[in-house]
Amino acid sequence: MSRDWRGLAAAQDGILARRQLRELGISRHRVASQVMAGRWVELTPRVVATVTGTLTWEQRAWAGVLHAGGTALVGGLTATEKHGLSGWHRDEITIVVDDELSFEPVDGVRFFRTRRDLARMRQVRGGLPLCRVEPAALLWAAHERSARSGQGLLAAVVQQRLTTASDLLDELERQRPLRRARMFRTALEDIRGGAQSMAELDVGRMCRRAGLPLPRRQVKRRDSVGRSRYTDCEWPLPDGRVLVLEVDGGFHMDVEHWEDDLARQRRLASADRVVVRCTARELRDEPQTVVRDLRALGLR
Known part of the structure; x- marks a missing residue:
């Protein structure tokens, strides 16, 4: 059998089309003999594997x-x-x-x-x-x-x-x-504009429907211990303060992440920065509740 197929097989992770083998001068009878001998495997009527075992992705x-x-x-x-x-x-x-x-x-x-x-x-x-x-x-x-x-x-x-x-x-x-x-x-x-998740996209959708201004997203902040943080959503309030909304996904409910998030919230908050949280589920299923609470905090 011609050995020309080996280079092509190596380039294609051991997978060859029958038409490629024909072009290399390898007849269907020779392919059939390789399959019968268990050296090759017919994957489809058009494709064979020159390797055996479970195929990789x-x-x-x-x-x-x-x-x-x-x-x-x-x-x-x-x-x-x-x-x-x-x-x-x-x-x-x-x-x-x-x-x-x-x-x-x-x-x-x-x-x-x-x-x-x-x-x-x-x-x-x-x-x-x-x-x-x-x-x-x-x-x-x-x-x-x-x-x-x-x-x-x-x-x-x-x-x-x-x-x-x-x-x-x-x-x-x-x-x-x-x-x-x-x-x-x-x-x-x-x-x-900075949204990095489906939940942050839901914030934008919520704001449009409620007539609220769109937030600034992924704003870089330095917390009270000097660590750089990126906030999910921020709005300037009329009194000069900044309202920060952090959106928690499912993994935030784990005890370790939950405690980390509480510490993050404390260290981001300041006299002129109000930090609140909601879940991705609330944004999806109860956005009107989040809107009400943001308005109560001064967002107009």
């Missing part, structure tokens, strides 16, 4: 993109994870394909069909053809069942410095028409 991505062929790209959360996103892992592999392609389904792989220009969205990392992080995030957010999860992903890719809100806004224009575009534009403007 990247090998599964290679299998999906080679199975689809053509201009197919790794997309969705699979692509954003490959770009470096953490905390959003999904076992299912997403492959973005041209709407005209025809092929068999593959277990564990979601083929997302689109008429958009895949060549414009293409980026190669480690040899793997990927969707660039901006279109990957926006297309996933637009078609994810939960709009909140979609907005949360946009905040996450910016917060983890994989892209910027401005670049996402530019890509949003290129993707027109796109489902939820108006919602995403508002969220991205908030993110560009």
